[in-house]
Amino acid sequence: MSLELVLQYLVAGLTYGTIYAVVGVGFNIIYNATGIINFAQGEFVMLGGMTAVTLHGLVPLPLAIAGAVLVTMAVGALIEVSFIRWLRKPSVLRMVVITIGISIVLREGALALWGESVRALPYFTGDEVTSISFAGVHVSPQVLWSLGTCLAIVGFLRIFFQHTSMGRQMRACAANRDAAALCGVPTRNLVTLSFVLSAGIGALAGCVTSPITYTSYGIGSGLAIKGFTVAILGGLGNGTAAVAAGFLVGVLEAASVSLLPAAYKDAVSVALLLTILFFRPSGIFGSGEVERLRAH
């Protein structure tokens, strides 16, 4: 196989990878603040894309995206306030059931509101056939947009969680909610904030990937599965690792297409997930130490 083709497969892998990564990152934020997996994460991505498409009929693209992110953030806050906030010491299982329930409500609501048709935002730069060529490799500018957005999100989160007081409070809240509360951390508000943040990031991801993948009311669950895989692979709670895992899965899928019939693409990522869970249950980049500390 020529180098050109290898690079072209790599580009395909990065395209899949960015989509998986941005969804995976959203899982991590809520996990970091609450220790739960929000199964409605894929629906945030869907809501962002759909709202942006609707708004784009009225206002220019950047405003439509900003509006969609704000609307989805508001939905995230509303969900937390109405379903999660008033629970005292909810068990993990209960939270899982609640978030799955929310995802179904959001999906059916979107079906009632927008109907079944498939929509997409226009390409941010150029159109459907535009591609940037470099040494015989072609890449759609939209892939670069989502790649850039993905990296910007990760950078922002890293600074937020490591270097701001609020981010540190959120991590404290995840490590031990009671102890954090005793130290004066407003744990309840931080949980709300984590939903708002992850809804916003999901919505932004939904907007930048919408020209590539298209948006319809039902895309949430499929995205959530891939995003969840990636979040687990990287090690839950670690945003940068989720992105790395996203690219890894994407590139492996593309490589599998080049060698095997394309139908095995999804089998490859699932096989990878199972292998990792077997040998490294805390993820490729996760450390067992952290997990044990968390459990105590």
Added chain:
Amino acid sequence: MKKLLLLSAFLGLTAAAPASAAGEPIKIGALLAVTGPASFLGAPEARTLALLVEQQNAKGGIDGHPIQLLVKDTGGSPEKAVSFAKQLIDEEQVFAIIGPATSGETMQVKAIAEGGRTILISCAAAELIVNPVAPHVFNVAPKDRYAAEMIFQRMKKMGIRKIGLLSSNTGFGKAGKEQVEKAAPAAGVQIVANEVYDKAATDLTAEVTKLKAAGVEAIVNWSIEPAQAIVIKNARQIGLRVPIFQSSGFANIQYARTAGAAAEGVMFPASRIVVADALPAKHPQKPVVSGYKQAYEAKYKEDVSTFGGHAWDAFQILARAVKEAGLDRAKARAAIENMKGYVGTAGVFNYSPADHNGLTIDAFAMLTVKGGKFVILPE
């Protein structure tokens, strides 16, 4: 509530219609993928049926029998189609079923309809639906075999010898893939890459890269999902500029719109309904396609597709059979089987005991996308 509405509509109609309308109501079931990946098929079909039932009931129903339509949304899932089919046949005891919209679902429901002795008029295209013939199962979409043959005729003219075949892992995709594989050797065409992708695929860059590596001279894609639009976009983005052929599943203008600039020049076989305006006035299908187009577009403010047309044909064929045979299932079935010369949106139907599809390859015209619109491809 729904029952109340139906009842009040029924009472209102019987009061307004002439005395002969006091007939026994006829229950028609519909199994359609109104939502899910095949919703570009099922949704216009369900809308078309709603429109037809409204029109027909305003005239007092079929031959005085008011119509009660029960639409079940299968979401495109064969499992759901099976359970809804059983429900419609055993519990609701419908007179006939229109649908399913997809070949995969129809193949699962075929035996159930036959076992329940209920007329099933499928809106899907796989040849397997009517071959072998099941006495109660008919379809109204031109067969995938004709679509494949038509594509190869065009390739012959263009001198194409090496193609890449892509298909989705659905009943429609699999059946179409077989037809293309079967017809290729006779047409002197070699399939140098043959890939199946998931129906929910969101990006197919790696798949088209594989076709590029194989040095294909044209791409044939067989699917009904939004992936149809994704394939052509990704092919153009990686700089693969060979001609692209799609199946008859491309005949909803929404697909061309979602693919935008990438859809330009895509070729596909489809029935003439999607180019109704371009048909010459003396074409036999002109009155029926224009009539349907006007009624549908006025009511729903969206373009007609061949799929909505299939529901139109299925309903009209059933209505014609009921007018002829009354509410007797066996007689109505025989009436469809012997129906000749029904001019529908998909073509002129001539059914026979051996042919439950009734159409010929002439039902298709080769179309292309030009300036974001479907037009007939010049010879």
